[in-house]
Amino acid sequence: MMERQGKHAMLPDNTHDDSARQTFVSGLKLHLANAVSPNLRKVYDARVRPGIRRDLGHEPVSRHEVRRAMTHDTVYQAWSSLQRTSQEMKQDTQSEIAVRQIDALAARAKRVHAAAQKGTLRTNPDIKIPRYMSALNIHCIPGGYHNELIEDDVLPGAVYDPGVFLYSMGRMGAFNEDMGATVLSYLRQNHPGLSPKRILDMGCSVGHSTIPYVEAFPKAEVHALDLSGPFVRYGHARAESMGKVVHFSQQNAEATDYPDGHFDLVVSHILMHETSHKALANIFRECQRVLRPGGLMVHVETPIFAGMDPYDQFILDWDTYNNNEPFWGPLKDLDLAQLAAKCGFDQKKCFAKVQPSAVGEAYAKGRTSLFQAGDFGGAGAWFLFGAEK
Numbered sequence: 068m069m070e071r072q073g074k075h076a077m078l079p080d081n082t083h084d085d086s087a088r089q090t091f092v093s094g095l096k097l098h099l100a101n102a103v104s105p106n107l108r109k110v111y112d113a114r115v116r117p118g119i120r121r122d123l124g125h126e127p128v129s130r131h132e133v134r135r136a137m138t139h140d141t142v143y144q145a146w147s148s149l150q151r152t153s154q155e156m157k158q159d160t161q162s163e164i165a166v167r168q169i170d171a172l173a174a175r176a177k178r179v180h181a182a183a184q185k186g187t188l189r190t191n192p193d194i195k196i197p198r199y200m201s202a203l204n205i206h207c208i209p210g211g212y213h214n215e216l217i218e219d220d221v222l223p224g225a226v227y228d229p230g231v232f233l234y235s236m237g238r239m240g241a242f243n244e245d246m247g248a249t250v251l252s253y254l255r256q257n258h259p260g261l262s263p264k265r266i267l268d269m270g271c272s273v274g275h276s277t278i279p280y281v282e283a284f285p286k287a288e289v290h291a292l293d294l295s296g297p298f299v300r301y302g303h304a305r306a307e308s309m310g311k312v313v314h315f316s317q318q319n320a321e322a323t324d325y326p327d328g329h330f331d332l333v334v335s336h337i338l339m340h341e342t343s344h345k346a347l348a349n350i351f352r353e354c355q356r357v358l359r360p361g362g363l364m365v366h367v368e369t370p371i372f373a374g375m376d377p378y379d380q381f382i383l384d385w386d387t388y389n390n391n392e393p394f395w396g397p398l399k400d401l402d403l404a405q406l407a408a409k410c411g412f413d414q415k416k417c418f419a420k421v422q423p424s425a426v427g428e429a430y431a432k433g434r435t436s437l438f439q440a441g442d443f444g445g446a447g448a449w450f451l452f453g454a455e456k
């Protein structure tokens with residue numbers, strides 16, 4: 068586990084008090100994960116599950132049955148309230164730190180952009196933010212991912228970047244690179260000869276997962292897109308300051324401006340659960356269009372529910388009901404291979420795989436417990452779905 072986030076030019080500056088607040092939030096989250104949440108399983112086994120059996124006349128078979136019963140339990144209520152509070156405290160802490168520096172951060176990004184040598188940045192002030200993004204403050208970030216308060220704003224990036232490090236308690240690596248690194252492990256194991264000329268990262272946010280592809284494939288042209296202008300501005304300045312060449316653009320992954328067959332590899336990292344089902348179908352169709360024949364699409368997600376005990380499914384579904392993540396659980400009910408087939412892929416060329424987390428593996432020493440960015444104290448694996456065109 069990383070104690071400190073990796074440095075780059077765009078990270079907001081912390082005062083002593085800012086760091087103390089972050090340390091408190093991280094300590095609270097760790098306490099909830101390690102000391103409080105194990106009690107939930109105990110109360111479930113001791114009193115909630117027997118209650119379900121009594122009321123329904125059978126063992127719980129779905130996460131919804133477990134949720135309906137658990138939400139009446141006082142231990143669960145206390146944990147859930149603290150969990151939500153820790154999330155709000157994290158977002159408020161990061162927002163307050165970044166808002167204070169909003170002008171300085173935008174100016175810093177502009178200086179880096181002006182000096183940029185090889186990577187590029189395209190923003191689109193006319194982009195239409197879809198309702199699935201604009202209707203709520205995604206996972207409690209004040210203003211969401213895309214709100215712009217000043218010209219050339221980078222604020223949401225400056226909230227998100229250190230926020231992810233805090234959320235994952237350092238378990239996604241010094242540069243929050245775990246998901247990209249995990250796909251690369253998968254590619255090394257399953258496509259050892261792969262040497263893509265052009266790579267596209269969809270829903271890149273600030274490029275946490277994008278940079279590992281630049282490092283793994285130094286000859287490839289790496290593109291990264293996101294709906295959020297502040298994210299791609301921040302991501303571009305961050306990448307340039309790290310000496311990494313990426314072509315960022317503000318675009319909707321449902322309909323991009325790239326030519327047909329342009330990419331050898333199209334990836335995304337926890338994009339799928341943040342889009343509506345209709346948008347996801349459009350995104351799969353777009354992947355199919357922009358991939359060359361034989362090209363590969365890989366999407367990373369949090370663990371799927373299939374084969375899991377209803378109680379574990381219920382715990383992993385907490386975000387759907389309590390963290391402004393309406394598509395988190397419903398995504399896991401989708402048949403992704405069937406959807407991909409409807410969007411032009413050959414179902415026989417689809418794959419689904421639980422891949423050990425590249426960063427988590429290094430410190431978890433073989434543990435395979437659940438990984439939900441650390442909230443439940445686990446570490447271990449990401450779910451990968453994809454297809455060859």
Ligand SMILES: C[S@@+](CC[C@H](N)C(=O)[O-])C[C@H]1O[C@@H](n2cnc3c(N)ncnc32)[C@H](O)[C@@H]1O
Nearest residue numbers: 212270271272275276293294319320321336337
């Ligand atoms: C959880 S974040 C992704 C994290 C990022 N991929 C990483 O690895 O750190 C989800 C991102 O998807 C973006 N997004 C959602 N729908 C999108 C769409 N239709 N087109 C482009 N970006 C989208 C959001 O703006 C957000 O930045």
